[in-house]
Amino acid sequence: MSAIYILIGASLVVATGFLIAFLWAVKSGQMDDRYTPSVRMLFDDEIKISKKQNDSSLSNEQEKKELN
Template sequence: MAVIALLIGFSFIIAVGFLAAFLWAVKSGQYDDKYTPSVRMLFDDNDTIK
């Protein structure tokens, strides 16, 4: 059973990592506009249709 303490310790550290990543994502504005990027990614980079 003692191994559980170790496992939970690890899982906790990983979870802290995910929490930090989430907080960073919110802070950097990724949740401010949830629509436009979905359209933007579909544009080609060099499109010069006449």
Template sequence: MSVIYILLTISVIVGVVFFFIFIAAVKSGQYDDSYTPSVRMLFEDELVKSKTEKPINTKTD
């Protein structure tokens, strides 16, 4: 029964260590995406082309 307490304690410690490593990585900017914004401008035209626009009717006398 004491093995369960030891394994539970070790697993909680490992979980807390990984959580602090994750928080440190987020604060350092490791998960910031610097590639997508530079490429997004290349694909914006495709979104505009998919919209349908109504033709403008003008009356000329």
């Protein structure tokens, strides 16, 4: 029976911690923008070209110009 008192106390401590974390997040403005996350998935990500790939594509274009 004493174990249940320990578990209730521990659960209250954890619940209080979650409540404090939630209130801190709301106060710091993390929950302000509710529109952008819902439409973010509709936009394409920008294609990132690494410098190595970019350099090789430029050299290929230069070779084509030299052949013509």
